[in-house]
Amino acid sequence: MTPELIQYLENIRYNSKLNRADETELISELETHIEDKLRELTESGLSPEEAIKTCLGEMGSTRLVARQIYEAYSQGSWRQVLMASLPHLLFGLLFALNWWQYPFWVSVLLVLTLATAVYGWWHDKPTWAFSWLGYSLIPVLAVGILLLYLPKGWSLLALPLYFPLALWWLFRIIVQTTRRDWLFSSLMLLPLPIIIGWFLAVSPTGKLTEFNLPRVYGFAPWIGMSFIALALTIGAFIRVRQRWLRIGLLAASGLSTLTLVVYYTTGRLNTPTFLGLVMVMWGVLLVPPVLERYLRSGRGIIWRHRKPPRPGLKQAA
Amino acid sequence: MVPRHDLVKGSSNSLLLCLLEQQPMYGYQIVKELEARSQGYFRFKEGTLYPALHRLEKSGLVTGKWQMLPNGRQRHYYYITDKGLAKLAQERTQWRDFLNAVRLILQPGTSGP
Secondary structure (H helix, E strand, O other): OOHHHHHHHHHHHHHHOOOHHHHHHHHHHHHHHHHHHHHHHHHOOOOHHHHHHHHHHHHOOHHHHHHHHHHHHHOOOHHHHHHHHHHHHHHHHHHHOOHHHOHHHHHHHHHHHHHHHHHHHHOOOOOOHHHHHHHHOHHHHHHHHHHOOOOHHHHHHHHHHHHHHHHHHHHHHHHHHHHHOHHHHHHHHOHHHHHHHHHHHHOOOOOOOOOOHHHHHHHHHHHHHHHHHHHHHHHHHHHOOOHHHHHHHHHHHHHHHHHHHHHHOOOOOOHHHHHHHHHHHHHHHHHHHHHHHHHHHOOOOHHHHOOOOOOOOEEOO | OOOHHHHHHHHHHHHHHHHHHHOOEEHHHHHHHHHHHOOOOOOOOHHHHHHHHHHHHHOOOEEEEEEEOOOOOEEEEEEEOHHHHHHHHHHHHHHHHHHHHHHHHHOOOOOOO
16 A cells, blocks of 8 residues: 555545444455555556556545545434433433432432443444533532532642542543544533533532522523423434534534523623633534644554454355 | 436436345445446446445445455455345336336337336
8 A cells, every 4th residue: 555545545534434343344445446446457557656546536535435424324313313312301301390409310310321421432432422421521520519618628638639630531531532523522512511601600609509599490491491402402413414514503502502591591691701601612612623633643544453354254155 | 417427326326236136246346347337327436436335234225244255355245135125126116117207208109118
């Protein structure tokens, strides 16, 4: 394989955003096709350089092939729609039904979220896993907030230890998700600005007290509605094939849900806080693609992680 | 006038299923076979064959299997499934009806099959 051919396959691999198994299969297929084509062209009398140029011309642009591959694989089943929307729906129902006040149901939901996120993470990271992964970050934030309530000396001791560790863990998750596809990082982080928005609306000082509880009661139906709106968006996200449409859905949903938060919390969120939240939302949408570009520049090419020949390979008759 | 590549795109599923009905094939073989049987009419960017094949595979109309050839080379062969055969039969009927209707308009006076 010459550098041009390696680059051609690498561009298709990078832009088609498949999981590791499908990616290996596709690249192996294209590689054998190119080998056959080059053999035919050189046997017809072309020089190796001419053969490569003709071959790549006849294969078509990497963007076109990768886009069609992406669209062939991107549409999820209705089961995947359910799995991806479920965490948003469950959190929505938790507030819509006012079950957030029962520690039992909150614990059940958090354990279920963590368990599903871990299961998805270790089982080839299907698209639905990233919705759960986003909510599994809530306990990390919650522990950080709880540390504020420790006696002053302990709080000063624990916070400098906890926050770097939590940030490091969060960064590792984001990097690994972005390596698969930056869009999944945005999908995963999408609820965070909305959760932060509601939290600041309930507790502008950042500390939860018994005085904040009536506010949670007041906002609960709207909190529930904002999560249910997210569930509907994520359902549509899983079904659409086109990447630009998926990006548009996340952007529109994030910003409209944030607007809904501000609308129903009139007087609680001031303009700088709202602008801060909008910036966080744009960060959720813009930082992952920038991070992906950065990671790609330092990432090894496909040949370093190619799998050995498939098990169960049969001898053709 | 409808561009030729649009005609190929619109009928790619039927063409691929029809070829695979006759024998299992791998990608490069399919390109060559399409070109030979259509006397060069069906020429397209070869890389775009794979999205079409993978789409058929995702829909359960074909299934792929890696095989080792006697010369030691590996090929990813595609086989048509029962679902693919049923789909092909359905598409053949649609094509026949369509062609018959076109003939009735372009060549008035000729009767249908």
